[in-house]
Amino acid sequence: MSFDCYVRMPAEWLTEVRWLHLQSGVDVDDAEVGASRACEAACGLTSIGGYTEWVSDSAPTLSVGWDWNVTEHGLQLDHCSVRTNLMLVDRHGRDQGPSATARTLVGVVEALSWRSMVLEAVQDPCPAGR
Amino acid sequence: MKGWQLDQLRLIRAATSTEDTFKSILAEANRLGFQYCSFGMKAPVPIVAPPVIWCSNYPAEWQKRYEEQGYLRRDPTVLHAMVSDSPVLWSDALFAECPELRREAASFGLVHGWAQPRRDAQGMVSLLSCARSDPPISPEELDSKIERLQWLSYIGHEGMLKLWSTTLRGSGAPDLSQRQLEVLRWSSDGKTSADVAQILGLSEATVNFHMRQVCLKLGTANKTAAAVRAALLGLLW
Numbered sequence: 001m002s003f004d005c006y007v008r009m010p011a012e013w014l015t016e017v018r019w020l021h022l023q024s025g026v027d028v029d030d031a032e033v034g035a036s037r038a039c040e041a042a043c044g045l046t047s048i049g050g051y052t053e054w055v056s057d058s059a060p061t062l063s064v065g066w067d068w069n070v071t072e073h074g075l076q077l078d079h080c081s082v083r084t085n086l087m088l089v090d091r092h093g094r095d096q097g098p099s100a101t102a103r104t105l106v107g108v109v110e111a112l113s114w115r116s117m118v119l120e121a122v123q124d125p126c127p128a129g130r
Numbered sequence: 131m132k133g134w135q136l137d138q139l140r141l142i143r144a145a146t147s148t149e150d151t152f153k154s155i156l157a158e159a160n161r162l163g164f165q166y167c168s169f170g171m172k173a174p175v176p177i178v179a180p181p182v183i184w185c186s187n188y189p190a191e192w193q194k195r196y197e198e199q200g201y202l203r204r205d206p207t208v209l210h211a212m213v214s215d216s217p218v219l220w221s222d223a224l225f226a227e228c229p230e231l232r233r234e235a236a237s238f239g240l241v242h243g244w245a246q247p248r249r250d251a252q253g254m255v256s257l258l259s260c261a262r263s264d265p266p267i268s269p270e271e272l273d274s275k276i277e278r279l280q281w282l283s284y285i286g287h288e289g290m291l292k293l294w295s296t297t298l299r300g301s302g303a304p305d306l307s308q309r310q311l312e313v314l315r316w317s318s319d320g321k322t323s324a325d326v327a328q329i330l331g332l333s334e335a336t337v338n339f340h341m342r343q344v345c346l347k348l349g350t351a352n353k354t355a356a357a358v359r360a361a362l363l364g365l366l367w
Contacts, residue, residue, distance in 0.1 A: 003187050004156060004160050004165055004166075004187055005153065005156050005157035005160045006160050006165075023133055023134075025132055025133045025134070027132065051132075051134060053134070063161070065134075065161070067274060078274055080268070080270045080271040080273070080274035080275070081274040081275065083161040083162050083163065083275075083278070084161055085157065085160060085161050087160075095165075097165075097262075097263070097264060097265075098160070098163040098164065098165060098262060099163060099264070099265050102163060
């Protein structure tokens, strides 16, 4: 029998999970590059992206994170980047698989006010975390 | 360094056992969408049968089968790691010379995988493999996750190295004096004892003496083997 680090849960329990913002960041290596890229992004020349991590207030703690990009429509979630320690199981207790779980979480995440939280976090020079 | 990289680095550095370190690596591999993960490391010497340490959460039956069949010597991802630092996706083409390995692995749920070799200046080579049953790894998904996967390979190497290096390298890198290193470097470049003596302003007898000491410290029978071993151990730079 193999082991893993997933926290298993039936999909129908997801509605009861309360998600809290943990941390967010912009994917730049230094402030100067960030500033110049911000200017370029404003002129539509390139894009700015980052990451965000959220956790549940339950035990064991669930975590979900994803990457985001700034586009003309605002902050967009990169569906392929969703990462989580959660593994949803079906009514027989069988794993739905990491990809199916991630797809379900995209729907959950999109219902969160994550965009405003991320913007607030990346603009705060001293982010307080949760 | 980004926030998430620092967090992961701290976690790995705080781990004090192979189990805890591997658990950290596995947890991140799971988060990135891979049910299975393996991490292995090999020493540079001896060349013919270097010591290897491996850990994974692959099904126990598969691990047993892998060892019984001697797949380590034929696994194309392992062979790739010996000659390249670039990551590799599992595919039928990659396993063309060993299709039975791919078939058997798939029967245990190890169908789609990604592997990243890493090597350091002392010649230690590691291989991180992340695998799952389904679905295939799309180019878009890999593009999204490659940075995190490669960082995982880097911190896995650092984390396991601190725990495994003594076991893998035995007594550790031999302590060669500056003069011994000089003599060895010139010798590695093809210079004869007479040449080295002239270059360093020594007698040929002194050069030969230093070379004998080098061979003793490196545990080799001759200066050619000493040069190879020293190069693999990263001592000549």
